[in-house]
Amino acid sequence: MEEKIVGEGVKFERIRRITGYLVGTLDRFNDAKYAEVNDRVKHQVSTGTGAGVFEKV
Amino acid sequence: MLESIVKRDGREVPFSIDKIATAIYRAAEATGGNNYEESLELASQVVNYIEQTGNTKPTVEEIQDAVEKVLIETGHARTAKKFILYRSDRSKFREMNTRLMKIYEGLTFTDAKENDIKRENANIDGDTAMGTMLKYGSEGAKQFNELYVLKPEHAKAHMEGDIHIHDLDFLTLTTTCCQIDLVKLFEGGFSTGHGYIREPNDIASYSSLACIALQSNQNDQHGGQSIPNFETAMAPGVRKTYRKLYVSNLSKGLELLCGYDDALEATKNLCKEVEATYKVSPILANDNGYQEKELELLVNKYKLPVEAVKRAQAFAIKKAAKEIDRKTFQAMEAFVHNLNTMHSRAGAQIPFSSINYGLDTSPEARLVIKNVLLATEAGMGNGETPIFPIHIFRIKDGINYNPGEPNYDLFKLACRVSAKRLFPNFSFMDSPFNLQYYKEGDYNTHVAYMGCRTRVMSNVYDPSREIVSGRGNLSFTSVNLPRLAIKAHGNVDVFFEDLDRKIDLIFDQLYDRFLIQGHRKVYNYPFLMGQGIWIDSEKLKPDDELMEVLKHGTLTLGFIGLAECLKALIGAHHGESVEARNMGLEIVSHMRSRCDMKAKETGLNFSLIATPAEGLSGRFVRMDKERYGVIPGVTDRPYYTNSFHVPVYYPISAFEKIKIEGPYHALTNGGHISYIEMDGDPSENLDAFEAVIRCMKENNMGYASINHPVDRDPVCGYTGIIGDVCPRCGRHDGEGISEEVLRRIKGYTKNLCSCDENPLEDADKIANPV
C-alpha cells in the first residue's frame, strides 16, 4: 500500500511583534522591519537575582 | 518646415499651429484678451523662431520655451506670465500623475512580496482586491495632500524626510484614535448608524456589542480603538447573566425538592418580589443577604419547607457559579474570535483594538479578566495565536502586584498567558506619572494605553477633565533625529538649534492640521461624534463643528532613532556609554519641555510620543543613506531604531536595558513602550518572566512587554518554538509527512482530509482554573 503524504508546502507560522502589533507571517513585513526582526538579540535575564535587582551599569 | 513634434512620452505626432495658437489664446483670455487672430499671428512667429534654430522636430518643452520668448519679446508680458503659470500647473499635475501612476503600476502588477508599499502596514493584506483599492486611495490622497493641502514648507520637510507626517492620507478627513467608555455607551442602548441597539441583557450581548462598538468607531478614525475599562464594562453583563442562571437553577431545585411541575415563571416573579421589597438581587459574591430574604419569603409567605428551600438555594448557588464561569468564558472566546475575523475598512483589515483591565476586584470583573485571559491562552479555532485585541494588564500595588492582594492570582495568570501568546502587555499604575492621576475605584483616572502605545491623560485645555474616557490622539508628526545629528557634525549646539527649528515646524503643521480637523462636523463621524463616544460630543448638533470638543485630544510630536542620533552626535548610543545616556535624556527632556511650553501657550494638549514607526522604520534611513552615505552605527542598517530604544542588535541584559529605557517613559507623556526579547520558551520559566515584569515596574516604566518567538505548525498543531524542525512531528518547513505518522502523533484515527478538528489542540483549549 502506498504511503499517503500530508502537509506538503504548508509553512510554519511565525508570530512576531512589530511596533506593537502581532503579525502572523514574516512575508507581510516591509523590508526594514524584516531586517529589524532578524537583527534582534536576546536579552539575558540573570538568574538568582530577584525582581528589580541587577548589576550596576 | 515643421512636420512633427515629440511629445513627453516620446511619441511623434503631426505638428499643428492651431494648438500653439489655442494655448496662447487661453493664456490671453485669462488676462481679458479675446483676439484669436492675434494669437494665431503670435503662433506663426513661434514657428518661425523654431525654424530659424534649425530644429525640425521640436519637443513640447522646446515649443513652450519658444512661446514664452515670443510673448515677452512682443510685449505681451501679462499673457506670458499666465502662460508660464499655466505651464507650471500642468507640469505639477503631470509630475503628480507620473509619480502616482508609477505607484499605481506597482500596486497593480506586483505582489506584496515584491512591493514594499503593499507591506507598509503588516496587518493589511495588500494582495487582496480591497487591500489594493485601499492603497490606491491612500497613495492618491497622500500626493494630493502634499501638493495642495499642506503648506509648502511642511510638504517639503515631509517629502525630504526631515519630518514624517503620520497618516498623511487622512490629513483632511479624521483624527487618530479614541478611548471608548463602554459603560456610558451601553447605558440605555445606542445606535450604530445602521440601526438602534438596546441596552444589552447578558454577558454574550455585552461582548458582541463591545466588538460592534470597536468596529463602528474604527470606521470614523484612522488609528486604533481602545477600551480603557474592559472588565468594569463587562461586569454588568456577568451580573445580569448570573441573576438569570441563579433563578433558573433555583426553579429546578424547587421543582425537584418541592414537587413543582414548572417553577420557572414563579421563581422569576419571586426574584422580582425580593428585589422590589428588599432592594437586593442574587449576586455572585452572595454576600448581600438575598438568600435570607428569599428564604423568608418562601417559608413565611409561600409556606415551603425550610430544609427543602435551603437545599434548593445551595444547589442554585453552586450551579449558577459554575455556569456563569462557562458563559463568561464563551462570551470572551467569542469576543476574541470576532475581533480576529470581523473586518472593517472595506474588508481589508481587522479592527485595531486594545483592551485595558486588571484593577477591578469585584467578583464579576474578576471573572471577566480570568476568562478573557483563558480564551486568549486557548487561542483561535485551531489553536492559532490571536492577533487582536491587544491586551493591557494594569499592575497596581495593593490590587494585584503582591501575594495576598485581591487580583494577584490574575497577575500570575496574565504572566502565564503572555508567556505563551505575547499578550497581555503590562502597564504600571504606580509609576509617578501615572500614579498622579490615580483614584481608587474610578476608572476614568486609571491611565490607559492604546495598542500602538498612545497615552492620553493630562488636559491643559480643561484641567478638570484629566480623564481617559472619550479622548484620544488627534494627529502626530515625527522628527528625524539622526539626520539632525549627522548635519551637526558633532556640534551639540548646532544640533539643538536645528532640533528647535524642526520642532517649531512640526508644531505649526500639527496646528494647521488641527484647524482642518476642527472644521469637520459632527455628521462626518456618525458613531464617534453622533453617538457621543468623544467627550462632550453629545452636547453638539449634527451640523456643529468639532473645534471645541477636539481640544480635549492630543497633538503629538514624535521622534525616531535616538540611538543613531547619539551615535552620530557623540559617537556612542545610550546602551554604550554614560555620556550618551545623559545626552539621550537631555535631548528627549528638551523635546518634552518644548511640548509643555507649547501646551501652556496654546491651551492645546501638545505632547511627546516615542514613535512606533510602523511605516517609518525604513523611510528616513533610506533617504539619509542616499544623502550622507553609509555611516557606521547610523545609516548602515535598513532601519532606524524605534524611538528611545536601545538598538535591537546591541547585546545587553534585560535588567540593564530596562534601567536605561525606564526614565524615557516619564518623559514621553504621549505614549511609550519598551520590549525585552526573552530567550527560549518563557512558559518554561515563568519566574524569570515575572521577574522581568517586576523589574519594569520597579524602574517606573509606563508600558512594556516581553517578546519571544511564537511558532506554530499548522500540520500537527504544535505551538511553541520551532527551529528548522517541528519538535512534535519532525517535519521541516513545507515538508510533507506520512499521514500514518501524523495520525500516531495526534493520537486519533479520524480521516484527516475531511475534518478540521484537532483533538490535541482542543485539549489545549480547555480552560484551566486560575
Ligand SMILES: [Zn+2]
Ligand atoms: Zn509539527
